[in-house]
Amino acid sequence: MPSYFSLLFKQDFSDVKAAGTSWEKLSRKMHDAFDMHRTKVTGPLHANWEGDDAENALRFLEDIETRVQIVQTEAMAITKVIDTTRQRMEQAQKDLRAVVNDAEAQHFRIDDDGNVRLPKQWEEPQPDESDETRYERLNKEALLQDYQVAINRAVDDALRASGEGQKALAELDGEILDHKNKQMAAESARDVDKVMDRLGEKGPKIPDDPKGAAEWWKGLDADEQREYATLYPDRIGTTDGLPSDVRDDANRMRMEQELNALRRTDAYAVPGNDERRHNLETLKAELDKRDGAPENKQLYLLNHDAGGDGKAVIAMGNPDTADNVAVQVPGTSTTMDSTGGQLNRIGKLQDAAEHEDPGTTTSTVYWLGYDAPEAPLLEEANTEVAATQRAEDGAQPLRDFTHGLRASHEGERANLTVLGHSYGSTTVGAAASDGEGLDADNIVAVGSPGMTVDRADQLNTENVYFGQASDDGIGWAQGLSLGRGPTHPDWGGTRFETDTSGHSGYWDDNSRSLANQGRIIAGKPVEEYVPPSQRDNR
Structure with a gap:
């Protein structure tokens, strides 16, 4: 049987490389199959099927999607193991061949088992050797030991790489066809984590700032991008500056993995898990409803957090390719349960903008990337809603997000509008006025109850607009604790005409309130507000 030395020295790794390529190709095909199934099969069915039979059929079809997604993830993990093991063994082979070539150039002899022998003229010591000859012999013997150590090290490195690869692959149990396994996605995600740990892989080193992250991503080749997105969805999905379609894929995978983990029997007893599961199920349901939507209405899940009241960042239309991009920051009492209503609002904003300029494309984003304060009950005081802390906590995440949109955008610079409603405008103000x-x-x-500043020109943006219904009760809060408030005569900015009622009517269909927001998003002039005392004189 050939020795490990001979096997490593002569090994041809082309078949191993081809195997890694095949597994990567399988992962890519599963990604495409999952996306096709979600948008062309279950997506339209979610919108059109109702009743018990429909629910059972969709449950079965979504189970297929889960299994396809697992194949995508685990095939990529196998690719990573094969490629990493091959590269480490190829390096060991390179080191081995370099040692052997150097030793043979010095006339040392190496047998098929990797044992190093002295050159022939130094094989047997002569009784009449001079001190100089004896000293040279000792040098040769020392060099022999160095060569032997280097050869043994190279062989050991190859064996270690092979053993670590074998143990890493053993972490994948391959039970995706077992219909009794109800926690497949969660188990698979944990298995992949174990695979990476076995390989000593720490994951991608992504720059902290959005612009740096965008440049890092663009510097990767296509294979590296697919690998990171598939194996590290938690890192890729939450990084501002990366492409929106990539983040969407990663975050949907992350959502499914988290949800399956929370559905485990042993997860029910953990405090807070019921709430997290509810938040993710709510988010998934809202996304599922719109999976078969037209291109401009397709949703991109750009971030989410199931903890507490829940957070979600969702774009309607791809913000990386749109001419106009609008980011809507909601206000008081917004939670994950608000997702459906908030998506309806950004849908109306998108329609209003595209109505104003049909020749352009618009993406609107629902940004609940902060912990919105709860509305106070009549019998309870709520200091959070009257303080700027929640807004200040959300300021840097909002800044990172908008700078990330700039970094990931393709082609000419988009017309970027950031809108805030109620306390959301306070968060927008805190983000715009600092850093x-x-x-x-x-x-x-x-x-707006206030934007943390006394003047519009403190928001680092030339074009500042605001609207307020005549009967919006929020007016009493302006100037109290969240800033002077946009309606103050010295605040500045441009007030646009509103014709809706109350605090939440700004998105009413066919309203001037909505149309004016659409004009701003589309880069068109607004209908400016005229005080009642001057309206008869227009």
Whole structure:
């Protein structure tokens, strides 16, 4: 039987490389199959099927999607193991061949088992050797030991790489066809984590700032991008500056993995898990409803957090390719349960903008990337809603997000508008007035209790707009603790005409309130507010 030395020295790794390529190709095909099944099969069915039979059929079809997604993930993990093991063994082979070539150039002899022998003239010591000859012999013997150690090290490195690869692959149990296993996605995600640990892989080193992250991503080749997105969805999905379609894929995978983990029997007893499971199920249901939507209405899940009241960042239309991008920051009492209503609002904003300029494309984003304060009950005081802390906590995440949109956008610079409603405008103000600002072309506030500043020109944006219904009760809060408030005569900015009622009517169909927001998003002039005392004189 050939020795490990001979096997490593002569090994041809082309078949191993081809195997890794085949597994990577399988992972890619599963990604495409999952996306096709979600958008062309279950997506339209979610929108059109109702009743018990429909629910049972969809449950079966989504189970197929889960298994396809697992194959995608685990095939990529296998690719990573094969490629990493091959590269480590190829390096060991390179080291081995270099040692052998150097030794043979010095006339040392190496047998098929990797044992090093002295050159022939030094094989047997002569009784009449001079001191100089004896000294040279000792040097040769020392060099022999160095060569032997280097050869043994190279062989050991190869064996270690092979053993670690074998143990890493053993972490994947391959039970995706077992219908009794109800926690497949969660188990698979944990298995892949174990695989990476076995390989000593720490994951991608992503720059902290959005611009740096965007440049890092663009510097990767296509294989590296697919690998990171598949194996590290938690890292890729939450990084501002990366492409929106990539983040969407990663976050949907992360959502499924988290949800399956929370559905485990042993997860029910953990405090907070019921709430997390509810939040993820709510988010998934809202996304599922719109999976078969037209291109401009397709949703991109750009971030989510199931903890507490829940957080979600969802784009309607791809913000990386749109001419106009609008980010809507909601206000008080917004939770994951608000997702459906908030998506309806950004849908109306998108329609309003595209109505104003049909020749352009618009992406609107629902940004609940902060912990919105709860509305106070009549019998309870709520200091959070009257303080700027929640807004200040959300300021940097909002800045990172808008700068990330700039970094990931393709082609000409988009017309970027950031809108805040109610306490959401307070968060927008805190984000825009500090640090590098939001890099927005327009800032819009509706129903604002204050934006943490005394003047519009402190928001680092030339175009600041606001609207407030005449009967919006939020007016009493302006100037108290969240800033002077946009309606103050010295605040500045441009007030646009509103014709809706109350604090939450700014998105009413066929309203001037909505149309004016659409004009701003589309880069068109607004209908400016005229005080009642001057309206008869127009």
